[in-house]
Amino acid sequence: xxxxxxxxxxxxxxxxxxxxxxxxxxxxxxxxxxxxxxxxxxxxxxxx
Amino acid sequence: xxxxxxxxxxxxxxxxxxxxxxxxxxxxxxxxxxxxxxxxxxxxxxxxxxxxxxxxxxxxxxxxxxxxxxxxxxxxxxxxxxxxxxxxxxxxxxxxxxxxxxxxxxxxxxxxxxxxxxxxxxxxxxxxxxxxxxxxxxxxxxxxxxxxxxxxxxxxxxxxxxxxxxxxxxxxxxxxxxxxxxxxxxxxxxxxxxxxxxxxxxxxxxxxxxxxxxxxxxxxxxxxxxxxxxxxxxxxxxxxxxxxxxxxxxxxxxxxxxxxxxxxxxxxxxxxxxxxxxxxxxxxxxxxxxxxxxxxxxxxxxxxxxxxxxxxxxxxxxxxxxxxxxxxxxxxxxxxxxxxxxxxxxxxxxxxxxxxxxxxxxxxxxxxxxxxxxxxxxxxxxxxxxxxxxxxxxxxxxxxxxxxxxxxxxxxxxxxxxxxxxxxxxxxxxxxxxxxxxxxxxxxxxxxxxxxxxxxxxxxx
Numbered sequence: 001x002x003x004x005x006x007x008x009x010x011x012x013x014x015x016x017x018x019x020x021x022x023x024x025x026x027x028x029x030x031x032x033x034x035x036x037x038x039x040x041x042x043x044x045x046x047x048x
Numbered sequence: 049x050x051x052x053x054x055x056x057x058x059x060x061x062x063x064x065x066x067x068x069x070x071x072x073x074x075x076x077x078x079x080x081x082x083x084x085x086x087x088x089x090x091x092x093x094x095x096x097x098x099x100x101x102x103x104x105x106x107x108x109x110x111x112x113x114x115x116x117x118x119x120x121x122x123x124x125x126x127x128x129x130x131x132x133x134x135x136x137x138x139x140x141x142x143x144x145x146x147x148x149x150x151x152x153x154x155x156x157x158x159x160x161x162x163x164x165x166x167x168x169x170x171x172x173x174x175x176x177x178x179x180x181x182x183x184x185x186x187x188x189x190x191x192x193x194x195x196x197x198x199x200x201x202x203x204x205x206x207x208x209x210x211x212x213x214x215x216x217x218x219x220x221x222x223x224x225x226x227x228x229x230x231x232x233x234x235x236x237x238x239x240x241x242x243x244x245x246x247x248x249x250x251x252x253x254x255x256x257x258x259x260x261x262x263x264x265x266x267x268x269x270x271x272x273x274x275x276x277x278x279x280x281x282x283x284x285x286x287x288x289x290x291x292x293x294x295x296x297x298x299x300x301x302x303x304x305x306x307x308x309x310x311x312x313x314x315x316x317x318x319x320x321x322x323x324x325x326x327x328x329x330x331x332x333x334x335x336x337x338x339x340x341x342x343x344x345x346x347x348x349x350x351x352x353x354x355x356x357x358x359x360x361x362x363x364x365x366x367x368x369x370x371x372x373x374x375x376x377x378x379x380x381x382x383x384x385x386x387x388x389x390x391x392x393x394x395x396x397x398x399x400x401x402x403x404x405x406x407x408x409x410x411x412x413x414x415x416x417x418x419x420x421x422x423x424x425x426x427x428x429x430x431x432x433x434x435x436x437x438x439x440x441x442x443x444x445x446x447x448x449x450x451x452x453x454x455x456x457x458x459x460x461x462x463x464x465x466x467x468x469x470x471x472x473x474x475x476x477x478x479x480x481x482x483x484x485x486x487x488x489x490x491x492x493x494x495x496x497x498x499x500x501x502x503x504x505x506x507x508x509x
Binding site: 001005009011012015016018019022028035037040044 | 067070108124192235330331375378381382383386388399412480488
């Protein structure tokens with residue numbers, strides 16, 4: 001019986017090898033301007 | 049580190065360092081929680097006793113938990129602290145500017161963190177010469193970055209519209225010469241948003257942020273002109289016309305909620321009723337002694353509103369009438385890499401604010417605070433000590449964040465909020481943390497409830 005369903009998410013450890021290009025949008029430029037987080041940003045490489 | 053929570057019948061387990069998200073049944077939810085603190089045998093016995101399951105079932109669940117642990121999707125270790133320390137310091141290239149093209153405003157909102165656009169200083173507008181130099185400064189210091197962001201901010205940027213257009217034209221010319229891609233954005237209160245502005249923005253602006261607080265009585269409580277007249281009736285038709293011509297380009301209807309409208313979901317509903325679907329609603333940033341400041345007692349009310357907002361999003365998604373809420377946008381598979389999650393917004397390093405005179409500050413929220421002046425667009429960043437402090441400010445720089453499950457979602461939080469709450473950019477704005485964590489929990493719940501994945505136990509129902 002399946003008691004755990006794992007949702008597909010970006011592997012953060014793997015992203016340490018492939019990420020860091022710095023091309024994604026600067027977080028505060030989009031809509032908040034007062035309470036920035038990064039969780040809702042998109043990866044510029046992967047979302048193309 | 050894991051974080052477990054429940055939302056409308058869902059049992060959700062987040063694994064902080066792998067970024068994994070699991071939906072479980074109540075048995076696995078408890079066993080995953082006990083696993084770190086109890087010996088394996090005790091976890092199994094407790095599961096049998098609490099949930100009345102057989103030893104075979106308990107063993108099977110334990111095997112699944114251990115398998116997830118071995119594959120790095122549960123209880124993953126923290127391997128990122130050194131990445132955090134190196135990333136910003138080695139890569140200080142500028143990629144984004146917030147251009148304060150107008151330190152003046154045609155509205156007189158008493159809650160404005162920018163003190164009616166003046167940032168506690170004199171009224172001023174940016175000249176084209178300063179704007180042009182700002183673009184040159186950005187390109188000269190952008191290094192390897194191809195995508196550059198330039199936001200027209202104020203005050204009210206449309207009060208200096210001709211200069212905005214000239215800066216855009218100059219930027220378009222320069223980006224071609226230097227192999228860059230500039231994304232212009234604009235934030236406006238809508239008072240001067242006419243057909244000509246609309247047409248230009250729809251051609252040139254990657255994103256436009258439209259300021260409206262929601263219901264008329266809420267909006268007009270603060271968003272008034274200098275004669276004290278509410279702005280709602282003037283701006284809403286402008287916004288509606290603007291959005292009707294926006295096509296598929298990005299915009300956000302952005303509101304601020306205060307102690308006076310902790311029922312901000314009603315303001316979000318008002319925005320929806322007006323036909324807007326790309327929404328953002330932010331807690332007010334103000335002095336805690338201000339009557340509009342959010343209080344500790346408001347917090348449970350806000351939590352309830354965020355939960356109801358999540359339910360509304362799920363409901364409307366199922367009805368085929370979805371909408372976007374900025375803080376609930378999560379791309380689970382194409383979200384930010386670990387570098388971005390650790391390093392945060394880039395204020396004071398890759399992101400700087402430029403005053404009408406060309407002075408540089410770590411971000412728009414520090415403008416006017418002289419000790420945070422970093423340099424100017426002519427001589428560049430001169431306060432390297434300050435730059436280094438911002439470069440070191442990240443998800444690992446605050447002891448309070450050490451055991452927080454949300455640190456790789458918030459990167460340690462907004463430096464300006466921390467500074468205003470604690471006097472130090474490496475301090476903690478605890479109230480903001482509470483709100484942020486609630487929003488992330490709700491955002492993930494919305495993603496799960498609007499996905500086509502069945503929660504465990506649902507597949508046979």
